[in-house]
Amino acid sequence: MTDTQLDHDFFEASEDDANVVEMRKVTKKFGDTLVFKDVDLDVSKSEVVVLVGPSGAGKSTLLRCVNGLEQITSGSITVAGNELSYDEAHLNKIRSRVGMVFQQFNLFPHMRVLDNITVAQRDVLGRNPDEAVEKAKVMLEHVGMSHKIDAYPASLSGGQAQRVAIARALAMDPAMMLFDEPTSALDPELVGEVLSVMRDLANEGMTMMCVTHEMRFARRVADRIILIADKGIAEEGSPEQLLDDPQTDRARDFLASLDEE
Amino acid sequence: MHKRTRTITSVIFLALVSLLLTACATGDQEGGDEPRLIAEGQLVVAMSGEYRPFSYWEGAQLTGFDFDIAQALADELGLELVAETAGFSTLIEGTSSGRYDMLVASTTATAERAQMVDFANGYYSSGAQFFVPSGAECTSIHDMTAPTVGVASGTTYETFLRDEGITTNVNTYESDITALQDAATGRLDGALTDQLVGMHQIEAAGLDLEPCGERLFDETQAPAIAKGNPLREQVNEALATIIDNGTYGEIATKYFGEDISPRINNDSVAEVMAEAEAGDGPPGFVELFVKYIPTMIKAAGVTLAITAVALLIAVVLGSVIAWMNMSKITPLRWLAVAYIGVIRGTPLIAQLFVLYFGLTEIVLLSGFWAGAIALAIHNSAYIAEIIRSGFESVPKGLVEASRSLGMSRTQALRRVQLPLSTRTILPVLGSQFIIAVKDSSLVAFIGMGELFRTAQNMAAAEYSPLNAYLTVSVYYLIIVLVLTGLVTLLERRMNPDKKGAKA
Structure with a gap:
């Protein structure tokens, strides 16, 4: 048992709690540069929240604050009932149960697909090897990648690599998933397979926060779309509200810029 | 991959074969009566340039007894003198391979050398000579009872005195010069040194000493010429002429205070030439290579040991430096950057000498440890950067x-x-290790008996730098190939x- 290993009660408080994420007056600066200010944002259990907005508006930064990859300047973030503090052991516990999927997949190139999925289960959760392998097989089945269990990441296509990355995150039994532009690095014909995995996940009731430019995905899957612009939340609402009946000029400008593409 | 390995192997094989062919091609060239010269109208003569008073530099001008004799011989032959200097151990091979027309380099005529070159008549003879304070009553060192004699330490004279049972009262000095000076004060009964070195010192420093008795043994120095070159006859004639016409005497007086030509003993030259004639010529590459296998394998062990110890330290030290360099603590980073800058910016040979000689006041390092530590420090700077960029x-x-x-x-x-x-x-570390193996050859210069030093000794002992360095290259090549394979x-x-x- 390592000190970073999860104890089973850690997230139990969250089981009945309505909100998986609660952000209160969250401000983030890089040095003197303000990224966003006084953001209040709640994500409830099984909710799918899609973050959209112009590039450089801080969507990814906001997402990375949720699992502490970025440290906030002021305010508070609570994940599954645990307020984030920047203590190593505490952060490691939170992160072990908040799955994250990156634009660049970030699979470990020196490990086979199976080892990519089992390493953190063993090291962080303390699962025994057989248990970890069983879990990995289930997750690979889930994302349709069982046939590549012994392959090295270099031999996978982008879409395959991203599905493995999703399986790696899911194998940790996360309370929620963070997706940081998961399809932006993919060839257009490979985007669909990744989005379909994400849609299945949403349908199964996974709590998700997702930064993406895929508006069709946002419309079909999101419970709520949040527009990040002008150093904060510019507008939020259901897909129909935000996409078909925007209330602010900022939202209208943003949607117009998408049409021009 | 296999194809590439095979290509590399065959390239290496071809390179080795061509090297061997070069080594064998430097055989004898006989026939013809005309003297063979490298360039028409010129006489290219080599000497060491580091052997006062025989050949040495006075500012930019080469001078000395050897040089003056070479000049007089060239004049007599009607040729323009082109004097060259090179390491003493390379001179014989340089002559036999046609790099020089002739040596006038205080080369003692010996049978081994006579297998590679021809010796002309001796142009001087010398040997151990006993010097006593002027006016002392002395007929021969053999007639004295337990005299107190000064000698330079580490010379054969010291053992000679004991072995011959002449005396056990031997005072050793740092150099012949201090031994002679102490003898001149009368503190000693006399000093034993090379006859001509002694005479030159008496002349140059005005010491109140005189020789006592005959030389204790003889060595004759003769010009050396490529085997079978008729130039030798002409040189003998020219030498006889300058001795007869007094030119030689003038030169000798300048350096030694008197004409030393009467003391030339040509018996030994004739002897060694006859002995060489009876022999089967100089050993070839293969013969030498085989002869030196045990010596070289032992030396390779030293090279491997010193490199392994050095690299072990270097990897540990390099990791620490790399860690410092990647640290968030600014002074640590500065320290690492300065270390890497200084070590990479100075030559290994300088670091080696600084460690070997400079640190003797603090700690007396053995050659092995001075070499290993210098190599370790040098490599640690490179390894630190390799580790950092890897991370x-x-x-x-x-x-x-x-x-x-x-x-x-x-x-x-x-x-x-x-x-x-x-x-x-x-x-990257692998190629740094390969560089380190080859760099370890510099340790030879502080006298460590590793591969390169052994090759230097072999070059001197066999009068064949070419074969010696070819031989040692084979060993380095084998080590490097094995290392490359492992990596x-x-x-x-x-x-x-x-x-x-x-x-």
Whole structure:
């Protein structure tokens, strides 16, 4: 048992709690540069929240604050009932149960697909090897990648690599998933397979926060779309509200810029 | 991969064969009565340039007894003198291979040398001579009872005095000069040194000493010429002429205070030439290579030991420096940058000498440890940079991915950063190791008996630098090839995914 290993009660408080994420007056600066200010944002259990907005508006930064990859300047973030503090052991516990999927997949190139999925289960959760392998097989089945269990990441296509990355995150039994532009690095014909995995996940009731430019995905899957612009939340609402009946000029400008593409 | 290995092997094989052919091609060239010269109208003569008063530099001008004699011989032959200097141990081979027309380099005529070159008549003879304070009553050192004699330490004279049972009262000095000076004060009964060196010192420093008795043994120095070159006859004639017409006497007086030509003993020259005639010529590359296998294998062991110890220290030290260089603490980073800058900016040979001679006041390091530590320090700076760039080559995203899975800093380091950076570091480290093996040859210059030093000794002993350095190159090549193979093997074991990527 390592000190970073999860104890089973850690997230139990969250089981009945309505909100998986609660952000209160969250401000983030890089040095003197303000990224966003006084953001209040709640994500409830099984909710799918899609973050959209112009590039450089801080969507990814906001997402990375949720699992502490970025440290906030002021305010508070609570994940599954645990307020984030920047203590190593505490952060490691939170992160072990908040799955994250990156634009660049970030699979470990020196490990086979199976080892990519089992390493953190063993090291962080303390699962025994057989248990970890069983879990990995289930997750690979889930994302349709069982046939590549012994392959090295270099031999996978982008879409395959991203599905493995999703399986790696899911194998940790996360309370929620963070997706940081998961399809932006993919060839257009490979985007669909990744989005379909994400849609299945949403349908199964996974709590998700997702930064993406895929508006069709946002419309079909999101419970709520949040527009990040002008150093904060510019507008939020259901897909129909935000996409078909925007209330602010900022939202209208943003949607117009998408049409021009 | 196999195809490439085979190509490399055949290239190496061809290179070795051509080297061997070069080595064998430097055989005898006989026939014809005309003297063979490198360039018409010129006489290219080599000497060491480091043997006062025989050949030495006075500012930019080469001078000395050897030089003056060479000049007089060239004048007599009607040729323009082109004087060259080179390391003493390379001179005989330089002459036999046609690099020089002739040596006038205080080369003692010996049978081994006579197998490679012809000796003309001697142009001086010398040997151990006993010097006593002027006016002392002395007929011969053999007639004295237990005299107190000064000699330079480490010379054959010291053992000669004991072995011949002449005396046990031997005072040793740093050099012949101090021994002579002490004898001149009357503190000693006399000093034993080379006759001509002694006479030159008496002349140059005005010491109140005189020789007592005959030379204790004889050595005759003669010009050396490529085998079978008729130039030798002409040189003998020219030498006889300048002795007869007094030119030789003038030169000798300048350096030794008198004409030393009457003391030339040509018997030994004739003897060694006859002995060489009866022999089967100089040994070839293969013969020498085989003869030196045990010596070289022992030396290779020293080279490997010194390199291994050095690299072990270098990797540990380099890791620490790399860690300092990547640290968030600014002074540590400065320290690392300064260290790397200074070590990479100065030559290894300088670091070696500084450590060997400079630190003797603090700690007296053996040749092995001075060499190993200098090599270690030198390589640590390069290895620090190799390690740093290896770590920086691991994409930040992979570290973030491992941290986002809940791995601790240590777990991310062990599972991701270390294995990935190792794969970048290993091949570069391998080539640094190869450089280190070859750089270890510099340790020869502080007298360590490793491969290169052994080759230097072999060059001197066999009068064949070419064969010696060819021989030692084979050993370095073998070590480097084995090392390269090991690194390749290790790389393959550490990169199983590379095969998958190509499939």
